[in-house]
Amino acid sequence: MKRRTFMQLAAGAALAAGTAPFAIPRALAAAKDIVYLTPGLDLPFWRYLAKGVEAAAKEKGYGFQALDSHNSPQTQLQNAQDSIARGVAGIVISPTDSSTCPSVLALAKQAGVPVVIADIGTNSGDYVSFIISNNYEGAKGVGLALAAALKKKGWQDGSIGLITISQARKNGQARTKGFRDGLAEGGVHAKEAALQQMQSYTADETFKFTQDMLTANPDMRGLWIQTDQPAIGALRAIKAARRDGEILVAAFDGIPEFVDLLKSGQLVASGMQQPYLMGVKSGEAMVKHLAGETVEKEVSVPILAVSSENIDQLLPTVKQTVFANEMG
Template identity: 85%
Template sequence: MKRRTFLQLAAGAALAGTGSLGFQPARAAGKDIVYLTPGLDLPFWRYLAKGVESAAKAKGYGFQALDSHNSPQTQLQNAQDSIAKGVAGIVISPTDSSTAPSVLALAAKAGIPVVIGDIGTNSGDYASFIISNNYDGAKGVGEALAAALKAKGWEGGSVGLITISQARKNGQARTKGFRDGLAAGGWTGKEAGLQQMQSYTTDETFKFTQDMLTANPDMRGLFIQTDQPALGALRAIKAARRSSDLLVAAFDGIPEFVDLLKSKQIVASGMQQPYLMGQKSGEALVAKLAGGPVEKEISVPILVVTSENIDKELPVVKETVFANEMK
């Protein structure tokens, strides 16, 4: 692979969907903050990017978001090019926790501070880690789904999981939390299987859901561990004419979820607050660059939003989850 320049990577990221976020070309070396993201095709990472950008620009830094397209190799290449350019600092949401140490090692050798915004790392040196309590959030979703199943008399039905990568620490926490929440809520059924997303697309989850429905005709519940792919699962359920006898729970949030929650097509979603996480990531990095104290780990609460509380939670959700995209 030929080594790409920083500006070429930035142009590629814009073509991949960053242009609508208003990211500006990098300015002078040493005055730019770079955000290395798993994939800007997912709204969650776009919202987090906006938060980092707001914090960086508030202190006079330039900003660049580089899309890794869910590839550890691409993320490493983006890191190498950013370091070669001499950026001031890096915020990274790793493609997975096991490959993050390679990026951290490169940055440490170059003396460039790094803040981790979500997902986490298995090892390595970093200034701060901004994380949601994925376990508690997913546990709340599991409890809400269990209650909804019980209200229908379906607590003995099977429940399927379509997860983010289980090589990610946050993915492991979501799976454990959800299972514990189901049990705490009195669910007594069996698991209808677990499928891990790789491309994080609606087409992928459509196929996973089709396969689960075919293999488990008694399936009464489904948990999808991120936002936009949940729409593919709902499409598959509708195509199978199972919308009236299967309950869906999700994680994270996009504007489409508001009407889906209100209509009970989704009964609950554990919404991280990506815009707020991005702001805190950017603020931690700016504080580190200024020589100030930085907390090693900063936890951001997860909002367990249900069909019952969506109207109450919506003002906060619009600001900290949807990055004010929803009018």
């Protein structure tokens, strides 16, 4: 039999069996790769988490690739399809939101590709493990810290603005509830100036939100931004409006710029998740599963309640588990 005829028959047999011809060599080449699907690598939090996944994967000899979904469910789904088509060993995903994750989980299950979820969560679907921070408790701690600072200033009757991550995300819902409960427990029952949900997660977007809030609410005394880099935009807007020293600002997560802002009091507090540590635990869960080991269904990573008072004490830990050793 000529080689060409044999290869044609092999291709036909593969198609009849429901597999693409020559897919096995490609799959074997990619099967040592772990892919991380992230909402947006422009946000430091996701970059730090990606570094953690990469470290855990490479320690066990796996290749690694991070695919940016640009906060688009369609791009997220396409990234998942491309990864599955390559025959990767496993997928770690931080979903664009909790309602879009099930479609990715369904695709992966059909293809037999295991998935670990790192933060945000899913409304449904099958997965190996869920690595999460206690967003409710972390945000409650921020609410308590802001309440104490407002009372110290005698500003507890002023309004408070919230600039949140998507409230279609489980973690976003938990943060908002935790913050509100923390304010109430701290004895502050001020009205909310507004609640704006981020879409692009940029400092420029938050700058505009803050400008609008300041204009519409001259009595505003507190502001909370539910993630890291966008908080810089809020501080810029306050300065541009010449309201420095009149608004107490709290944040969530952490970037190196926060260290000096906390030390100077420009930020009252930030509930810092530990994204690098979350990434490491996500990667470890995946490689353990691939090795046939038992993996916990849910792993909770503590949130660091960082304030102007304790930043010096917590800084060594923050540098490693929050900033992924990016800060010298």
